[in-house]
Amino acid sequence: MSEFSHISEQNEVSMVDVSEKQPTKRQAIARVKVILPEEIAKRLREDGFRTPKGPIFEIARIAGIMAAKKTGELIPLCHPIGLDHADVKMTLEKNEVIIICSSSVFAKTGIEMEAMTGASIAALTIYDMCKALSHDIRITDLELLMKTGGKSDYRKEAS
Amino acid sequence: MSEFSHISEQNEVSMVDVSEKQPTKRQAIARVKVILPEEIAKRLREDGFRTPKGPIFEIARIAGIMAAKKTGELIPLCHPIGLDHADVKMTLEKNEVIIICSSSVFAKTGIEMEAMTGASIAALTIYDMCKALSHDIRITDLELLMKTGGKSDYRKEAS
Amino acid sequence: MSEFSHISEQNEVSMVDVSEKQPTKRQAIARVKVILPEEIAKRLREDGFRTPKGPIFEIARIAGIMAAKKTGELIPLCHPIGLDHADVKMTLEKNEVIIICSSSVFAKTGIEMEAMTGASIAALTIYDMCKALSHDIRITDLELLMKTGGKSDYRKEAS
Amino acid sequence: MSEFSHISEQNEVSMVDVSEKQPTKRQAIARVKVILPEEIAKRLREDGFRTPKGPIFEIARIAGIMAAKKTGELIPLCHPIGLDHADVKMTLEKNEVIIICSSSVFAKTGIEMEAMTGASIAALTIYDMCKALSHDIRITDLELLMKTGGKSDYRKEAS
Amino acid sequence: MSEFSHISEQNEVSMVDVSEKQPTKRQAIARVKVILPEEIAKRLREDGFRTPKGPIFEIARIAGIMAAKKTGELIPLCHPIGLDHADVKMTLEKNEVIIICSSSVFAKTGIEMEAMTGASIAALTIYDMCKALSHDIRITDLELLMKTGGKSDYRKEAS
């Protein structure tokens, strides 16, 4: 293996072999932001979509959870693993929707990509539902906040 | 319909009815950036992955094209449409991978979400293939650059 | 062809050949009922899930719309067609959730199965979200209410 | 958690966290009926489709098994689990097709929805293959008959 | 474009742009053979699976038709197109199962890969159902027999 997992020394791609690994409990949290024009953010608030029950956030949450389940189908070299848990939380801070996707599994590999994928598709769903008002929407700062249970833990440093 | 497409006046969600619309040729281009740590960007260059034939970029390109085809399955209220064309281009500028996804279709609705989804999954695939080296990777500034063929054209202003 | 479409005179199955048909605007509406135990219906009301914004109904609506898009993948001999429109409406009457799924398309075949499938999966989603309280839930009376645009129109007689 | 699983106290949806549960052998059986017009039932018998090898029943059986495998993809908050077994049995009694779907798995959660989904899609497939003869077909009385292996067993009382 | 479609002069892959093409009626037929050990072929005959109603052939036929619908999802650079028709025919000649998959569509591109994919998955399904008896099974000679409706017609020469 070269230093890039998935690429062998012959420069050929493959799914990393995890057959000799022991399964462990794995958790990951990813975050992404959707930057809305002032006007859309304002209407989201006025129309009452700021609450956790608002349809836009609800639909985006479900889209994110469903996409987390599809990670192994979307990312070519991801292993197909199950999911013990997934959720997507959202808050509207000024004109930014902050999306946090958490996921966990008991498996030999994973769980970062599931959290990252869930967050991404939740963000795209918000975009889809607001784009009739404006296309000046930016999806930004998708990052892994935390990961435990693999070879080494990871925690993003506060910036 | 409220001002948010997909949400009726009764606050119920639905797929927007496009049955009375005429199909037109539609095109869209989306862009996203993957910010890598210096070290990973350096190795990408040294290992020869800077060329269009390098496996990481190749795999991400294919993942993006395949995801663009799955847009209607991932985004809950997107219409399932075909695709006449999709491509994903990438360049490594300093420590940033710039990803451009273009797509077009002859249909009654669409094509922004296909370009946005293709760009997102291409970026996530790069993340997946570099994450063994570092998790300090950020996917950022996903935006629509251009869209033609719908009710009104859109072109992102230079920033 | 025998009288059962999809079955040839040699008793072999196939997807019906629609290549010589002209596309038309097609619409269909299906209805299904979910019979809940009194107790669950009562809590649904008390917890405020009776409104269109309530999470259970919202999630079931989205599941139904997404499933309608997957009809061609689920029903072996259905043609893969697009969808111009799909929605799912729900009301709680006493202890019955009445689900109405409407769909339309401009195509050579279809649209009943899309409406029927959307209604079914919406009902199953309600089941899934209530089953922790009781398994005494019955999904019943799934029927096509109306269909227009094909060889002959259909309208279910009032019973 | 509120009393509805999947809904947190903040009224937010999520996939129930099963990470601390131990896997057990789980089994479930669901039943649904397809009520056909006399005429279709008669032809099904005359044309020899009453046997287990008849194409209509065969196709519906396969559709049901394949759909049971897709449950986690169709029902938004279902966990993606494997399947150790699934089958679909059918009998034609007078003008009713009785469909029984059984499924089992060794997992931390599940298996009711797999049996319910398999039964539903098998019924819809029969509808699809008979609808050229008549749309007066009703899919009804979808219920869980039995479930073992979870927190508590369930067995539907004879009605 | 280089002479390989899908590969640009910069050696980058993309889905071929068909936006300027006119849709035409397109048809294709593919054939593949499954070579069985004498013993399995004999049992297939004795057990009565030689008829069109036999379960093994029936299941393989359905698998092939369903796979033809998924071609755009499986072959990375195939366009997602609909299908106007698909069928799979099988005959057992001595110890060879001959599988013929036909498909047609009215579209701007396609239909060879749909026929080829349907034939392949039908063959794999036969393999799957016979492999408990022996693994000495060979799937061979998958070829396109005919194609009409595109830039140029094709008809395989008799060999």
Place this chain on the structure above:
Amino acid sequence: MSEFSHISEQNEVSMVDVSEKQPTKRQAIARVKVILPEEIAKRLREDGFRTPKGPIFEIARIAGIMAAKKTGELIPLCHPIGLDHADVKMTLEKNEVIIICSSSVFAKTGIEMEAMTGASIAALTIYDMCKALSHDIRITDLELLMKTGGKSDYRKEAS
């Protein structure tokens, strides 16, 4: 059970019940050949696509790995299992592309069909990318080379 797994004594199909089996480490290797016209093989070499980094082989490799993950969705009675590893290797020998797909999993059943499916879709992908030059391409001799970890091991005899 009749001697054909998947077929019960009543001639009904079902997914084989593996609930009482213990999981084991399972590995399988399948091989398939793509016979190209001299001219295409020559251009593949000249254009530099003979190396492991060449786009055609790269895309086919990824398509094969992604398809191996979808096996349970494509083959009607295959169990949905995970994958611990999958890779696809290719060499161009004269005018034949030799494709070897290996896969492994720790599970109660499987892994032949995953290797066979991965090899098939990789071959179809090569076909798709070369077919603009010629349709005289044959995909042939798909066989299982090796399988370990199940009830009995298998190793294809040298021919």
